[in-house]
Amino acid sequence: MLRITGGRVYDPANGIHGEVKDVCISDGRIVAEVEGTGVRTIDASGMVVFPGGVDVHTHVAGAALNFARAMTPENQREAVKFIHSPELRAGIGGITPTTFATGYLYAGLGYTTVNEAAVPILSARHTHEELRDTPIVDKSCCVLMANNELVLDLLEEGETERAKQVVAWLIWAAKGYGVKAVNPGGVAAWKWGKDAKILSEPVEGYSKVTPAKIIASLAAIVNDLQLPHPLHIHCNNLGAPGNISTTLETMKLLEGYRAHMAHLQFHAYGGDGWNSLRSEAATLAEYFNAHPNLTADAGAILFGNSVTITADGPWQHLLYQLTGHKWGNLDVENETGCGIVPYVYKGSNLVNAVQWAVGLELLLLINDPWRIFLTTDHPNGACFWRYPEIIHLLMDVDFRRERVRKLPAKALKRIVLGDLDREYTLSEIAVITSAGPARALGLSRKGHLGPGADADVAIYNENPDRELMFRYPRYVLKGGQVVVEEGAIRKVVDGREFIVHPSFDENIEEYLRPLFEQYYTMSFDNYPVEMHRVEGADIRECG
Amino acid sequence: MITLTLKEQPRVPLEAEAISPDVMAKLRHDEIRAVPMFLGKRQRRLDDFFEVEGEASEDLEIRGDVGKVKWIGRGMTRGRIRVAGNAGMHLGAYMKGGTIDVSGNAADWVGGEMSGGLIRIGGNAGGQVGAAYRGSLTGMQGGTILIEGSAGLEVGMRMKRGIIAVKGSVRDFPGLQMKGGTIILGGAELRTGAWMIRGTILSLRPIPLLPTFAYNCNYNPSFLRLYAKHLQIQGFSIPHEEGDGAYLLYSGDAAVSQKGEILIWQPRASS
Numbered sequence: 001m002l003r004i005t006g007g008r009v010y011d012p013a014n015g016i017h018g019e020v021k022d023v024c025i026s027d028g029r030i031v032a033e034v035e036g037t038g039v040r041t042i043d044a045s046g047m048v049v050f051p052g053g054v055d056v057h058t059h060v061a062g063a064a065l066n067f068a069r070a071m072t073p074e075n076q077r078e079a080v081k082f083i084h085s086p087e088l089r090a091g092i093g094g095i096t097p098t099t100f101a102t103g104y105l106y107a108g109l110g111y112t113t114v115n116e117a118a119v120p121i122l123s124a125r126h127t128h129e130e131l132r133d134t135p136i137v138d139k140s141c142c143v144l145m146a147n148n149e150l151v152l153d154l155l156e157e158g159e160t161e162r163a164k165q166v167v168a169w170l171i172w173a174a175k176g177y178g179v180k181a182v183n184p185g186g187v188a189a190w191k192w193g194k195d196a197k198i199l200s201e202p203v204e205g206y207s208k209v210t211p212a213k214i215i216a217s218l219a220a221i222v223n224d225l226q227l228p229h230p231l232h233i234h235c236n237n238l239g240a241p242g243n244i245s246t247t248l249e250t251m252k253l254l255e256g257y258r259a260h261m262a263h264l265q266f267h268a269y270g271g272d273g274w275n276s277l278r279s280e281a282a283t284l285a286e287y288f289n290a291h292p293n294l295t296a297d298a299g300a301i302l303f304g305n306s307v308t309i310t311a312d313g314p315w316q317h318l319l320y321q322l323t324g325h326k327w328g329n330l331d332v333e334n335e336t337g338c339g340i341v342p343y344v345y346k347g348s349n350l351v352n353a354v355q356w357a358v359g360l361e362l363l364l365l366i367n368d369p370w371r372i373f374l375t376t377d378h379p380n381g382a383c384f385w386r387y388p389e390i391i392h393l394l395m396d397v398d399f400r401r402e403r404v405r406k407l408p409a410k411a412l413k414r415i416v417l418g419d420l421d422r423e424y425t426l427s428e429i430a431v432i433t434s435a436g437p438a439r440a441l442g443l444s445r446k447g448h449l450g451p452g453a454d455a456d457v458a459i460y461n462e463n464p465d466r467e468l469m470f471r472y473p474r475y476v477l478k479g480g481q482v483v484v485e486e487g488a489i490r491k492v493v494d495g496r497e498f499i500v501h502p503s504f505d506e507n508i509e510e511y512l513r514p515l516f517e518q519y520y521t522m523s524f525d526n527y528p529v530e531m532h533r534v535e536g537a538d539i540r541e542c543g
Numbered sequence: 544m545i546t547l548t549l550k551e552q553p554r555v556p557l558e559a560e561a562i563s564p565d566v567m568a569k570l571r572h573d574e575i576r577a578v579p580m581f582l583g584k585r586q587r588r589l590d591d592f593f594e595v596e597g598e599a600s601e602d603l604e605i606r607g608d609v610g611k612v613k614w615i616g617r618g619m620t621r622g623r624i625r626v627a628g629n630a631g632m633h634l635g636a637y638m639k640g641g642t643i644d645v646s647g648n649a650a651d652w653v654g655g656e657m658s659g660g661l662i663r664i665g666g667n668a669g670g671q672v673g674a675a676y677r678g679s680l681t682g683m684q685g686g687t688i689l690i691e692g693s694a695g696l697e698v699g700m701r702m703k704r705g706i707i708a709v710k711g712s713v714r715d716f717p718g719l720q721m722k723g724g725t726i727i728l729g730g731a732e733l734r735t736g737a738w739m740i741r742g743t744i745l746s747l748r749p750i751p752l753l754p755t756f757a758y759n760c761n762y763n764p765s766f767l768r769l770y771a772k773h774l775q776i777q778g779f780s781i782p783h784e785e786g787d788g789a790y791l792l793y794s795g796d797a798a799v800s801q802k803g804e805i806l807i808w809q810p811r812a813s814s
Contacts, residue, residue: 073678084584325680 001034007044010430013448017427025455028479052112052456056437058378061130063123064338103135110458110473113138120332124174132535140498146181147188149334168504173528178229182311184214195314219257225502228442230258241271244280263299263377265359278414285365295440297375300359302382313337353411369431388470394424455480496536503543545597549607560614564601564622572598658684670695739803756795
């Protein structure tokens with residue numbers, strides 16, 4: 001039993017905004033009161049108490065990330081080293097941290113839950129094994145579905161009900177938590193050397209399936225299955241100048257459904273070429289503000305080294321041609337693909353400068369912090385351990401303007417960031433880093449400090465330098481245990497994995513089995529991830 | 544001067560990036576002896592392996608066969624290191640200035656990603672001389688590496704500036720993905736200059752060429768006079784007089800660009 005006393009508590013989900021009050025913990029959960037002897041007390045005077053951070057969209061495990069790790073040994077030589085000790089496993093930080101280091105770094109930042117946002121079912125087994133080796137934080141996975149040929153074939157035939165059964169079966173096979181759509185139809189088209197740029201045009205290889213149909217069908221299926229997290233969508237035309245029209249069109253298709261728009265920064269550009277690229281964050285925010293069915297994460301970029309990894313293969317090929325940097329391309333049989341290109345965002349580059357501004361503009365122009373969350377699409381826009389830099393930019397308008405002034409003069413005409421006065425409050429930061437994403441993920445025991453919540457708590461020293469404040473929490477508690485103290489890992493605990501079990505007709509296996517024998521390299525019986533591969537599974541029945 | 548005499552060969556490689564004038568210049572005798580270094584995963588002290596004489600100097604001499612001592616002179620910017628014997632891997636890696644002299648042989652990665660300074664090897668060197676470390680886009684960016692004997696694979700891989708001169712022959716892939724700078728060879732095995740984008744590779748003996756290198760002309764580049772003069776001081780002679788012969792110029796690698804050049808010395812036929 002534990003009592004955190006004297007700290008200013010920010011628990012926006014329960015309407016608490018900086019009140020000095022006690023937070024009590026018993027058996028890994030928050031409770032109303034603890035009594036008796038043996039209650040340990042943490043004196044949090046002069047500190048602020050947050051619910052543990054929740055990352056709604058990150059890439060921390062799986063085949064693609066491993067490919068990125070292997071492709072960039074030059075980054076790893078420069079990375080922070082974790083030396084093996086009785087408590088810690090060896091590892092390296094940097095842009096694509098190793099598994100154990102990922103857990104240490106997230107916890108070290110005050111984050112206790114992460115959602116791995118892109119898992120191909122074929123490599124789900126491996127992903128779960130890596131997540132098992134990512135300690136401290138709780139995890140969940142979104143399963144890639146918008147280019148799965150089994151699903152697309154059914155949509156082509158108009159067999160919507162069967163498609164729903166297949167999707168449900170696939171989620172359970174992957175031991176996933178949500179459904180992710182990446183460049184709907186575009187990755188399937190990439191296998192023909194094409195992309196899907198127009199939502200109303202049939203996808204290469206199909207006559208009736210269009211990106212629009214895939215988006216609408218998946219949104220409806222996720223809705224019908226009553227998954228806790230709505231469709232998690234990465235729109236078509238990521239990163240392309242003028243893609244605002246595609247993004248708005250996608251959002252219109254989603255009217256009537258809940259949906260989560262991933263890394264919105266990469267989808268809010270105007271202009272018709274790289275030389276005329278401009279921010280359309282205001283247009284996007286205006287539409288978004290009026291449509292409460294949507295949530296989004298920022299996908300902000302920061303200047304510096306990064307590795308872009310995405311299932312969006314055609315975009316990655318374009319990026320490779322633009323940069324002449326290294327390029328990796330993976331094909332995942334009938335399901336998806338993946339491209340990897342190391343990238344350096346430069347403040348002096350006009351396009352990068354606009355991208356940097358767009359991420360912040362979205363965070364500032366979208367009024368409701370409960371619907372826009374802090375992410376960098378790690379490792380694409382920047383590494384997750386750089387989140388405090390973004391918090392600083394959001395909370396301090398003078399600092400932000402000073403940074404804006406350093407951008408190329410040409411960029412200033414294409415952004416509105418310099419005109420925005422909004423400053424985030426600590427309460428709003430608690431929303432975009434924890435309470436909001438927890439709600440969007442449907443994790444009722446995360447992101448708040450009310451009785452019954454998991455005792456995941458981040459305690460920061462109050463400091464006017466917000467970057468420093470959020471970079472080094474004074475204490476981090478996970479499940480009631482103190483895991484981080486003064487920036488050092490004190491105790492390593494295992495995290496859990498959230499999984500959904502949507503209901504489906506068992507007979508769907510009779511439909512799938514022959515398809516597997518015909519089209520897959522893996523046998524049908526070996527395909528689903530066995531339950532025992534998932535450590536600390538927390539299963540939720542749906543539908 | 545500081546003299547370090549090896550007591551006995553370590554059984555596993557010793558990580559000795561602390562053996563550098565930049566580190567030693569201000570240390571007292573007892574501080575030098577206590578300098579930490581890793582033997583495998585265990586942290587040890589310098590005097591576990593070396594007898595130490597002298598203190599606070601930018602002039603280091605290492606005696607004994609330090610063929611298993613890695614990273615000597617890593618990132619050094621000034622001063623001088625002399626190795627009386629063989630040197631281990633990554634000698635002078637990331638070096639920015641100063642001089643390293645080795646009387647014996649050196650292992651792989653001599654001057655990896657160095658950007659300035661001079662390294663002289665009296666014997667043979669291993670592979671990846673002046674090369675880019677795995678994954679890096681750019682190898683050596685300046686400075687000079689001189690090798691009296693032969694060298695191994697991938698000499699000057701992805702180098703961008705500077706000079707590497709090898710009196711003997713080298714193995715496959717010298718100048719692999721080279722972006723600039725000059726490599727002088729006493730001969731080479733296969734695939735010289737593969738994927739080279741720019742830069743000059745000069746061979747004093749005939750070498751096999753990739754089909755993506757096209758013969759251009761015979762000539763005696765005037766810049767070679769300057770290079771010859773510079774290297775003569777270091778005991779390297781490059782023929783450059785028209786009376787003695789000419790260089791056959793091949794351009795490539797056509798697989799990526801035509802801007803790289805391989806020059807092969809052809810002595811004038813004696814009549």
